[in-house]
Amino acid sequence: MFGRVGSERVVGAAWGTLFTSILAILIVVGSRNLQHFDAALVGYTFAVLFATFAITYRYAMWLLRPPTKRYWNRGWQLFFSRRYFATNVVNWFRRVTADFALNRFIFKRNQSRGMAHFFIMWGCILAFAITFPLVFGWIHFETLPGDLNSYRTFVFGFATTSFKIHSAVAVLIFHGLVWSAFMVIAGVMLAMRRRMLDHGAAALQRFAEDFLPLVLLFAISITGLLLTASYTWMQGYGYDFLALLHAITVIFTLLYLPFGKFFHIFQRPAQLGVSFYKDVAAKEGMAACRRCQQEFAPLLQINDLIEVERELGYRYETDTPGVEHYQRICPACRRSMLGIAQGELWRNGGLGVGGGEWEKSNHLSPTPHPPRPTPHSPIRID
Amino acid sequence: MARIGNMEFFLDPNRCIGCQSCVAACSECDTHRGHSMIHLQYVERTISVQTVPVVCMHCDSPTCAEVCPADAIKRTDDGVVQTARKPRCIACNNCVLACPFGVPKMQTEFSLMMKCDMCYDRSSVGLKPMCTSVCPSGALYYGTREEIEHLRPRSEPINTFQFGEQTITTKVNMMVPRDAGVQHVDVLSAMEESPVGNAAMLDSVFDDM
Structure with missing residues (x-):
């Protein structure tokens, strides 16, 4: 009825509603039936509830992408695998400290x-x-x-x-x-x-992606400091206006959280799952290139990647003997093959390296110069 | 953002002399200063001097971006596939393994994938990418289609590549013989082939002497 994208949106909205509801219940319970809830801060509360819904919705949609879904599931599966669990827990603390805290x-x-x-x-x-x-x-x-x-x-x-x-x-x-x-x-x-x-x-x-977050953080911080300055040294001068201004900057930032650069705060911890995936996959065995026979990547990752590419609609399957999928060839061989394939075209159809063109350019230097209004040295970086 | 306009990148690995100028120049690019993103691939070093300079081909449908679980690789409006966004890249290595041309590089110590972005700080304001500004043999050329046709009348730029059943079209062109009548470069045709490029070139050089 909804189609694939429509049903994904329903799933995203359902998760968003669930997390927002849980937070709303926690607010009611944690404030003892709103007994300790500060009504002056209600604007902040609703902005947080909206941000919670939007962040969860976007996170759920992100997890539904074929590559993300696969690595998310695999990451958890490998983290809790009995064989590697103890090592994973030690590595978890090490990585959280080094990468996240420091x-x-x-x-x-x-x-x-x-x-x-x-x-x-x-x-x-x-x-x-x-x-x-x-x-x-x-x-x-x-x-x-x-x-x-x-x-x-x-x-x-x-x-x-x-x-x-x-x-x-x-x-x-x-x-x-x-x-x-x-x-x-x-x-x-x-x-x-x-x-x-x-x-x-x-x-x-870009402004919206890179400058706006910095401007918002600065605005929140400076208006917050002005509030302190107002009530500490200025007998509350302009406090109401400053409180409103501060609230606007904070609420705008909360509403911006799910859409811009700040989303990485929630996305980035996935790096942990990927690191466990890479650790365990490497221990489980490596894939050897079908051309040079050198090991180049964890076999598990190559197999997963082939499945992800299929889900995305790519068709790198080949009928070349010994290579059922292009993914089985290492990146270095891919680069070599690109050059060899082009060379073959010249050998078969173009009399070597376009030899005629070397002569046509009539230069001892191998650099053919395009027609330009003002000649310049080939080493000039313009 | 400034536009690249009618300037195009033309790659002609057969002209590569392996001088490494592009490798040195690449690391001068401001978007990845100190890190060379171009690959100068030695094809079969024990039997051949053939080298292949490989830059990002900037695919119209970039596999690297599609398989990225973090959605970290973006393509600009003018068709340049950017390096991974620093806040998002989770260093999973998928892009490195998925790229059909073998282009992205994983900077393990930074937990970051980096790749050729056609020197976007330069090309976006009408300047040549660093590698093309120093390549002495024309293996890496940046200019208009009219310029390249005038310079290399026997060559033809094509931007379609075949990898098994998958066809990939790119922003970067590869020079092939005009009279060969090919519609695409079939990369897997080289599976069993030996290096030919510079061997053929050296033959032709010696024939002329």
Whole structure:
């Protein structure tokens, strides 16, 4: 009735509804029937609910793509395989620490890029960890009975630790968003600097994909800091306007989360599954090239790739003896064969290397010069 | 974004002399500075001097992008298949294994696939890709169709390749003999063949002496 795309959308919408409903229930339960829910933050709550639906919908649609679906399923299957489970768990901790917490692979690409990402990532994680539980009413503070100088933290309505409101701990906790804003601004500045100076980045970057996220992060951070400045040093001057401005920047970012660059936050952890897939597949045996007989890739991955290509409609099947599928030939042999195939065409149909043309160009130099208004040296890079 | 216009890339591996100029120049490209993306493939080094410069052919329907589970490889409006998007690439190696021309390179230490993007910082503003600006033998040429037809009247650019049952059309052209009357390059026809390119070229050079 709906067709393939239509049914995929239904699946995506169903997952989106499920996750959004779970979050809504958790908000009601965690805030003790909205008893600790701050009505002033209701705009944020609805933006988060919308973002949850849209992110889940997009994630579900992404998982339905043939290659993604295959590696998602395979990743889990191989992670929990009895034979490799213990090794996988050790590797999981190692990779989460090195790649996710420390961004090691990004630092290897470029130090400045690594620093920018590190600051932005940890600034955002800190801000999210503070903001969302407060917005959802999952965390609130109460003064201790009989002690107006102490606060007790309640998580999901359960009492936890208490602390003095004028202590260093209190300053650290109540200014958590200030520290996160400083981190994000530092990261945004580093990222913006690279984007403004790097010629390569200038050729590829686009406003909506690359600049808008930085502008949004900067806007959230600076308006958030202005709120603190307003109530700390300016007797609340312009606080209402600043609160509204800050809310607009945050809500816009939440609505943008599923559509732009920020989606990688949710997509990227799939890298973990792929790393387990590659580890286990390599141990299970390698595929040898049908032309040079050299091992070049895990056999499991080659077999999966052939299936994925078939699902996508590619037909790399061949009737060449010994090569039932082009995927069985290694990349190096593919490059060699491309050159040999062209050479064969010249040998069979074109009298060698277009020999006549070498003579026709009438140059001792092998570089044939096209007609140009102004001749230039062949080594000039224009 | 600026347009590439009527400039095209013409690949003629038979003219390659293996000088490595393209390899050095490629790493100067701003979009992948310090990393050479071109392959200079030695076909059968023990018996032949034949080398094949392989750049991305920029397929109209790029297999690398289709098999990418992270949806990290994008094609621009002007037909250039870009290197993997850094935030998305999960280093699964699928693109490297799927590309029918053997082009993408996996940078394992960065967890990132990188590939030739036709020097998009240059070609998108009307400049030649780095490799074509230094190739002394014309194996890598960037210009208009009229220029290449004037320079090589016996050659014909084609952009259709056959891999078993699969036909792939590309943005990059390969030069084939005009009088051969071929509609496509059948890559698998070379499965059992030995290197011929430079052997044939050397023969013709020595014949002239």
